[in-house]
Amino acid sequence: MSLATEIAPHLPYLRRYARALTGAQTAGDAYVRATLEAIVEAPDSFPKDVEARLGIYRTFHAIWNSANVDSGISANEGSEFEQVAHERLSGITPLSRQALLLTAMEGFSNEDTAYLIDSSEDEVDALVAEAIAEIDRQTKTSVLIIEDEPIIAMDIESIVLDVGHQVTGIATTRDEAVAAATEQQPGLILADIQLADDSSGIDAVKDILEKFSVPVIFITAFPERLLTGERPEPTFLITKPFQRSTVKAAIAQALFFRSSAAIPA
Structure with a gap:
């Protein structure tokens, strides 16, 4: 099996990690591209004593720790990003x-x-x-949950409360979500992709972000579909079924950078 074939299945998840680490799709994807370029330039240097997933993350960290990667962020965007990062990273x-x-x-x-x-x-x-x-x-806030499965919604609510945040409401449809967000203006949104009336959590978030800026974490059973690196995609993504620790980590990182969602095309 070729090295490209071995590492390909792990790329969507490396993008997820890089985006969460940097707080932005553009910056995270730039580090992933740099990682792939390094592997192409020196394939013999790729770790051979560990599985491919460990190898590509190890290579990513070598790039992260040593390279000045061009993220593709404009000057204005960069200054805002750096300001938030500096404040949080202090x-x-x-x-x-x-x-x-x-x-x-x-x-x-x-x-x-x-x-x-x-x-x-x-x-x-x-x-x-x-x-x-x-x-x-640093990051106590109020949270709107957009989720149509009652058990999952209750589980997410429990996690949110457990880490000290408040829950403003639980919406099961696009219209409910927009109405709830407009009324309460939460500090964070956790949104499932597929909702009860066949509406989309993505569309609900688009409507909400037209009204005000808010960090968003998407929840999906098919993360690889939203982590291709080929279009605007979410910075923060949780995979179903999820672990409580995963949700806590995603919430912490989204609030850490105060990042609004990139909405899939």
């Missing part, structure tokens, strides 16, 4: 965020995470705890 180290995302969002074990960030398993535990504590302290 209280938490990038390494802590990497450990949090690799374990909670990407599902790597502490052992694998330690390999990826050149750390020990005990240090990974400490870094994750540090990240969660500091991000939670």
Whole structure:
């Protein structure tokens, strides 16, 4: 099997990680492109003693730690991005965020995470705890949940409350979501893609973002469809079925950067 064939299935998830780490689709995808370029230029340097998924994330971290990657963000966008990042990063180290995302969002074990960030398993535990504590302290807000499956909606509500946020409401259709958001103006939206009346969570979020800016996390059973890197796509994405730790990590990162959603075309 060729190296390209081995790493291809992992690219959508590397994009998800890179976007969450940088807080933007453009910047995250730029680092993924740089990673692929590095592999193409020096395929013999790709780690051969680990599985392909670990290898590509390891290569990504080498790029992340050493390269000045052109993100493609314009000067105005860049200054705003850097201002938010500087404000948030002042209280938490990038390494802590990497450990949090690799374990909670990407599902790597502490052992694998330690390999990826050149750390020990005990240090990974400490870094994750540090990240969660500091991000939670910085980012208390109100949350609108757009989800048509009652059990899943209740589970998400429980997670949101558990990390100290408030829930403004639970909407099951596009119209309900827009009405609820307009009335309450939440600080964060968690939106399923497919809603009860065959309406779209994506369309609901489009309508809401026409009224005001708000960070959005999309929830889907088919993340690879929204992580192609070929069009405007969500920065923050949760895969169904999800782990509670994954939702907590995504919420923390979305609020960390105060990022509004990129809406799929």
